Amino acid sequence: MPAVTAYIAFGANLGDRLANLQSAVAMLAAAEGVTLGAVSGLYETAPVGGPEDQDSYLNAVARIETTLGPIPLLDLVLGIETAHRRTRDVRWGPRTLDLDILFYGDRTISGPRLEAPHPRLQDRRFVLAPLAEVGAEHMHPALSKTVAELLAALPDDDIEDVVRIEDKWT
Numbered sequence: 001m002p003a004v005t006a007y008i009a010f011g012a013n014l015g016d017r018l019a020n021l022q023s024a025v026a027m028l029a030a031a032e033g034v035t036l037g038a039v040s041g042l043y044e045t046a047p048v049g050g051p052e053d054q055d056s057y058l059n060a061v062a063r064i065e066t067t068l069g070p071i072p073l074l075d076l077v078l079g080i081e082t083a084h085r086r087t088r089d090v091r092w093g094p095r096t097l098d099l100d101i102l103f104y105g106d107r108t109i110s111g112p113r114l115e116a117p118h119p120r121l122q123d124r125r126f127v128l129a130p131l132a133e134v135g136a137e138h139m140h141p142a143l144s145k146t147v148a149e150l151l152a153a154l155p156d157d158d159i160e161d162v163v164r165i166e167d168k169w170t
Contacts, residue, residue, distance in 0.1 A: 004067075007061055007103045008061065013058070024099060037063040037065055039061075043060065045059050061133070061134055128147060
């Protein structure tokens with residue numbers, strides 16, 4: 001299978017958030033069939049949805065090249081979450097690690113286990129801000145807009161809730 005460019009979002013708001021993200025990036029980069037291309041800066045963000053008493057998240061996005069198909073890539077990221085003791089007790093609840101496949105090349109995938117592009121990425125500054133650092137010109141295949149255009153189109157009402165805090169963290 002030829003290599004595909006994919007974008008993976010990372011988030012954590014439980015435990016040692018930074019260590020969890022660093023470990024997850026290292027595990028992704030070490031996986032067979034994956035080459036790490038670039039990692040965004042680190043963002044501290046207010047939680048969106050879920051319980052009101054959650055701590056803030058650390059978020060980032062990585063661009064990878066992969067020879068894995070979309071479901072094997074999903075299995076890989078779910079395995080990385082499991083290795084970091086991710087539980088799914090409460091929807092949008094606190095988590096030690098959350099990995100999402102944002103884009104898998106320019107494909108649109110709609111299945112029982114995976115939707116790509118991620119169905120809400122265009123509405124989330126905490127995803128689009130780091131994504132724009134590593135894939136600003138990537139075109140959303142369903143919306144026909146680049147990541148940079150999607151980010152620019154967001155209202156400014158949550159801009160203070162998404163703060164870039166670090167360049168090099170991996």
